[in-house]
Amino acid sequence: MSEEKTRSLNFLEEIIADDLKTGKHKEIHTRFPPEPNGYLHIGHAKAIWINFSLAKKYNGKTNLRFDDTNPEKEETEYVESIKKDIAWLGFKWHDKPYFASDYFDKLYEFATQLIEQGDAYIDESTVEQIAEQKGVPTKPGTNSPYRDRPIAESLDLFKKMKEGAFEDGSMVLRAKVDMTAPNMHLRDPIIYRIKRSRHHRTGDDWCIYPMYDFAHGQSDSIENITHSMCSLEFIHHRPLYNWFIEKLGIFPSRQIEFARMNVAYMITSKRRLLKLVEQGLVTGWDDPRMPTISGMRRRGYPPEAIINFCEKTGIAKRDNLVEIELLESCVRDHLNSTATRAMVVTDPLKVVITNFDKDKEIISGINNPEDESAGRHDVILRKEIYIEKGDFMIDPPKKYFRMAPDKDVRLKNGFILHCDGYTTDDKGEVTEVQCSYYPNSKSGEDVSGIKAKGTLHWVSIQDAVPVTLRNYDKLFTDPAPMSHEGKEFMEFFNHDSLEENKTALAEPYISTAKLGDSFQFMRKGYYTLDPTSTDENIVFNRTVGLKSSWGKKR
RNA sequence: UGACCCAUGGUGUAAUUGGCAACACAACGGUUUUUGGUAUCGUUAUUCUAGGUUCGAGUCCUAGUGGGUCAACCA
Numbered sequence: 001m002s003e004e005k006t007r008s009l010n011f012l013e014e015i016i017a018d019d020l021k022t023g024k025h026k027e028i029h030t031r032f033p034p035e036p037n038g039y040l041h042i043g044h045a046k047a048i049w050i051n052f053s054l055a056k057k058y059n060g061k062t063n064l065r066f067d068d069t070n071p072e073k074e075e076t077e078y079v080e081s082i083k084k085d086i087a088w089l090g091f092k093w094h095d096k097p098y099f100a101s102d103y104f105d106k107l108y109e110f111a112t113q114l115i116e117q118g119d120a121y122i123d124e125s126t127v128e129q130i131a132e133q134k135g136v137p138t139k140p141g142t143n144s145p146y147r148d149r150p151i152a153e154s155l156d157l158f159k160k161m162k163e164g165a166f167e168d169g170s171m172v173l174r175a176k177v178d179m180t181a182p183n184m185h186l187r188d189p190i191i192y193r194i195k196r197s198r199h200h201r202t203g204d205d206w207c208i209y210p211m212y213d214f215a216h217g218q219s220d221s222i223e224n225i226t227h228s229m230c231s232l233e234f235i236h237h238r239p240l241y242n243w244f245i246e247k248l249g250i251f252p253s254r255q256i257e258f259a260r261m262n263v264a265y266m267i268t269s270k271r272r273l274l275k276l277v278e279q280g281l282v283t284g285w286d287d288p289r290m291p292t293i294s295g296m297r298r299r300g301y302p303p304e305a306i307i308n309f310c311e312k313t314g315i316a317k318r319d320n321l322v323e324i325e326l327l328e329s330c331v332r333d334h335l336n337s338t339a340t341r342a343m344v345v346t347d348p349l350k351v352v353i354t355n356f357d358k359d360k361e362i363i364s365g366i367n368n369p370e371d372e373s374a375g376r377h378d379v380i381l382r383k384e385i386y387i388e389k390g391d392f393m394i395d396p397p398k399k400y401f402r403m404a405p406d407k408d409v410r411l412k413n414g415f416i417l418h419c420d421g422y423t424t425d426d427k428g429e430v431t432e433v434q435c436s437y438y439p440n441s442k443s444g445e446d447v448s449g450i451k452a453k454g455t456l457h458w459v460s461i462q463d464a465v466p467v468t469l470r471n472y473d474k475l476f477t478d479p480a481p482m483s484h485e486g487k488e489f490m491e492f493f494n495h496d497s498l499e500e501n502k503t504a505l506a507e508p509y510i511s512t513a514k515l516g517d518s519f520q521f522m523r524k525g526y527y528t529l530d531p532t533s534t535d536e537n538i539v540f541n542r543t544v545g546l547k548s549s550w551g552k553k554r
Numbered sequence: 555u556g557a558c559c560c561a562u563g564g565u566g567u568a569a570u571u572g573g574c575a576a577c578a579c580a581a582c583g584g585u586u587u588u589u590g591g592u593a594u595c596g597u598u599a600u601u602c603u604a605g606g607u608u609c610g611a612g613u614c615c616u617a618g619u620g621g622g623u624c625a626a627c628c629a
Binding site: 007008010033034035037067069070072073127130131134135136137138139140141168169171172181182183184185187190192193194195209211212213215216232233234235236237257259261264312313314315316317318319320321322323325326327328329330332336337341366369370399401402410411412413414416443444446452453454455456457520522523524546547548549550 | 556557561564566570579588589621622626627629
């Protein structure tokens with residue numbers, strides 16, 4: 001414990017540690033602010049990890065706050081799925097879930113205050129006119145003709161706006177900042193708009209809603225958030241974020257930006273993910289190939305692995321594209337020490353153990369070689385078994401450790417076999433292999449002195465249970481499907497991303513599997529039960545394959 | 555033709571804040587192994603370029619180059 005090397009702090013930790021040290025804050029308070037208009041994905045997982053783990057590390061708190069200021073897009077259904085995903089990742093939000101919509105009254109007051117101070121005005125310009133006034137980044141904008149209308153007039157109009165006196169889109173409330181600012185967000189941003197749309201929580205109470213810039217930072221202040229972490233694209237909003245704090249004289253939360261995490265072969269655009277769902281290229285938002293939290297959960301990615309992945313990718317401000325291998329490495333690392341080992345033959349080849357005279361022998365299978373306490377389970381061995389077709393070769397290459405004529409090979413947890421012969425059909429395909437076993441070579445009590453280089457997984461033919469295996473590959477054929485100008489990301493969709501195996505046979509122990517259990521089908525990969533699995537059709541999702549140094553080189 | 559952010563192995567992050575460029579993943583090659591898994595050892599870098607400050611620069615300064623972001627009544 002004391003050996004623990006003091007890991008260097010990332011730039012967010014440095015800021016926090018410094019604020020604590022200087023006494024700027026006694027306790028830190030962060031927040032995770034999703035908009036309830038979609039499902040959480042790997043990118044959100046990173047943001048969740050940043051906000052929750054940072055607060056935890058410095059004994060602070062993290063609020064879960066739904067940024068629900070646009071009633072057209074937001075639904076309660078998403079609120080529930082978001083809560084579920086965060087909890088699944090293992091984080092607990094402070095107090096209760098908060099909602100920006102809880103602050104609508106307060107926000108209205110803030111807006112009124114701004115108008116009274118002469119820092120905001122009602123603008124009756126059209127969408128096009130406002131766009132025109134804002135201009136382009138390279139040239140300053142121009143003032144709206146309504147910019148200098150009397151405060152009392154704006155005040156009155158804003159009140160009537162709230163009361164529903166005007167049509168949707170007929171006017172907006174704008175902050176009076178600086179139309180010549182090189183930063184577009186400072187060119188008199190719209191802070192309130194009229195929108196008659198039923199809100200998922202406030203119903204029809206309001207017909208005006210605040211914009212992001214006038215809701216997010218203010219909510220941070222109301223909740224006394226000390227450090228408001230967001231992704232880099234909000235960096236241009238920061239001057240405005242601070243402007244409102246100053247004008248309103250409210251708690252000075254501090255916005256700090258970090259570079260969002262991009263993962264190779266994954267996309268996180270809500271719109272594009274939706275396209276995959278709508279076009280039926282995936283089965284839904286929780287399709288195991290999806291980069292959503294629910295997809296990863298169904299795929300069998302342990303939350304611990306996802307968190308560990310977030311830790312390992314770190315935090316910085318430069319653009320990045322993390323290799324998916326690191327994620328898979330984290331998944332394997334966790335599963336290696338936790339998943340129960342079992343045997344499943346995916347492409348069966350019959351083997352007859354000719355000198356096996358008993359009806360059967362009960363063999364003790366190790367559940368997890370990394371963890372003695374995981375125990376063992378019984379495996380039935382009989383005269384007739386299946387091995388993988390790929391584990392037998394008539395004429396093997398040099399370093400082939402598996403079964404071949406006149407060679408010895410071990411059955412996992414069982415005996416060493418000697419291959420005596422094989423049978424082929426008229427096409428030359430091997431249909432059966434004949435072996436004899438060494439009775440004194442049983443695992444754990446081997447006195448045969450024989451050294452078998454290879455070990456095979458196997459199942460007893462009579463006892464095997466058929467299972468469906470769904471093996472997944474990357475969703476896209478390109479690591480950055482969105483980065484190609486002139487090419488649609490859909491062009492890179494991997495149509496071979498799902499391979500269904502219906503010939504697999506599992507040892508009977510597998511039928512005890514419960515949803516959420518992870519297994520390592522030895523020499524094959526990590527698998528978990530799919531929610532659609534039934535007693536009649538047992539379905540497993542491949543979480544991730546095993547690493548293999550065999551057959552890699554060509 | 556503006557403003558802002560960024561630049562360290564193939565990838566992602568470090569570098570005791572100016573003192574021998576480190577860790578993880580990937581790749582390749584060994585060792586171990588009743589999973590060709592795991593474990594373990596080794597190999598893989600002109601720190602974008604050019605100047606400058608300094609005994610000493612990945613770190614500080616200047617210029618350049620490259621990449622990214624910003625113009626929704628979205629968040």
